[in-house]
Amino acid sequence: MANIPQKVVHKYLRHNKKFPHVWCPGCSNGTTLGSIIRAIAELNYDRDGITMVSGIGCSSRMPVYVDFNTLHTLHGRALPFATGIKMTKPEQKVIVITGDGDATAIGGNHFIHACRRNIDMTAIVLNNNIYGMTGGQYSPTTPTGDRATTSPYGNIDPVFDICELAMAAGATFVARTTAFHAIETQSIIKDALEHKGFSVVEVVSSCPVIYGRLNKKGDGPEMMKYMRDNSVPLKATEKMTPEQLEGKIVRGIFKRVEKQEYCEAYAGLVAKFQNKEEAKK
Amino acid sequence: MTKEKKEQVVKKEKKEQAVENLQEEEVILEDNRKVVLMQGNEAVARGALAAGLDFYAGYPITPSTEIAEILSEELPKIGGKFIQMEDEIASICAIIGASLAGAKAMTATSGPGFSLMQEGIGFAKATETPCVVVDVQRGGVSTGLPTKPSQGDIMQSKWGSHGDNPAIVLYPHTVKECYELAIRAINLSEKYRTCVTLLLDEVLGHMREAVRLPDISNVRIINRLRPTVPPEWYKHYDENQKYLSPVASYGEGYRFHVTGLAHDSQGFPTNKANEVAAQMKRLKRKITHNIRDLVQIESYMMEDANIAIFAVGICARSAKAAIKAAREDGIQVGLLRPITIWPFPDDAVRKMLRDVDIIIVPELNEGQLITELHRLTKDKADGKIIPIQRSDGEMITPTHILRVIKEAH
Structure with a gap:
């Protein structure tokens, strides 16, 4: 037997079939997957009780x-797939994995309506500012002026702030973190999973192979360093001037409120x- | 208001009242079966409930909306789930999700919504997830004629989603049949693990007629096969002779993967040609190996017929009236009506092509059913197959069909 230390993630990964994974060298998605798994392990959820749903990307x-x-x-x-699952089996913990293009462009309508309903699930949006799988086209979160394969002269589109969008649409838990802050991500996801209602966690992610290359952001480690050096915790922003905040990624839990949850409202x-039926009897 | 108008209003109110009374008053027959006045859309909703519908997601669209309205009233009463989604795309996705979690799930729509649902329908077929889509067809291309009839979605119901995706599509022609085929649609979706489409004509969806409902205790309800193996043995797409395999639901310990990507027997994505070929073969053979179970036709006065009418839905009703009139004049004419339109009843149609001299094909479109007849015959140009086509939102009347019968005779 090889002497390999048993890690938490081993219990939760499908070892027998699907590795190596599809993600490029330097991509931060694996780091975030680790954060998600450790959050679930900490909460000690039963694997049968978790349904993970994703879009495309x-x-x-x-x-x-x-x-x-x-x-x-x-x-x-x-x-919407997750909504059907959750309504049918409200006891399932439903986690939705999505990206910036998936959630706010093609799925924008579903995103705002899931927020509005406040249905109990956690949407984790891995925002890498680009359509990576199709080779690097600009998304609703590609910063204005940045290059993508479909914005060779610089992107003229204004951007969506995913957290602002989620809050305005009615999500009851909204947070942002970065892939670099893996422990913080783990902790925020833990809070989001425990929150009753629709929770959104934006994880600012890095795509060094496409977005990074097109915009001269450096390799994977360079982009990780960028997240470290250019993000500030929500608390620290109180003492910062608008000039100091310019271009900074603000991390933290922006919104956490209790509101009637959709499946509970339906159960009501x-x-x-059923009460009427019993009264009749 | 003039006296005349007042009278008209009173008359109208009385009529509405009478209709309501009829709806409420169920006539109980000796054998305990009820006769009720029912609309086609209502019959679909009631049939679906009888088949064990657990979940409905939909988006309002004329002329299908009554189905959603009725189910929004009835499902909460029995602990079922109803949700009005943000659009038709969300609706089809929600019912697939619900089905994967174990529910019998359905949505209803009309042409424009049916177009939006096509990607989801393909997903349900590829992932072999049972669900039912009701399309109450309306007139025209694009937004078209929301309150007028058409049979313009016959081909879309087969070819609407991209890629090769064999279809099961049922087509009622009476309100009673709406009820029966709603049950059958859910049954077939469960048995064959696929998306089954129920096509209605607008006029059938909105038409009210007296229906003698079947005794519910005699109605056969099919539930999907459940796995009998431990989770580590489970394959979501297990190979077997009839291509009908057990299916687990989320949250039962099986922890399977579902993807719209080409997948292997366990459900994991694959690019391997042999595994992809196996999936495609399975989807196809699931239909072609079970034609006898799937295909249903009605043969009406065909025994001695030398003229046949080939029609579905509301056109078949006009055809029956025309046939009765023609028979009084001694013309030997009959009707062949597919109840299952996809898979197409090739054998019955080949027999008809052999047996009769003339085939009249009335349809509310510009020639969709007729292309299938052309596919099955070599002599296309000899005038044996006569089209009657209309796509202006009006019906093909019995008189019209009778005239064509007489001209052909």
């Missing part, structure tokens, strides 16, 4: 690697009829 390849109930759906549609509706 680099990050959306994640479910195939984990040993849960897993569903890799259509581009942008992870949330069903209970009314």
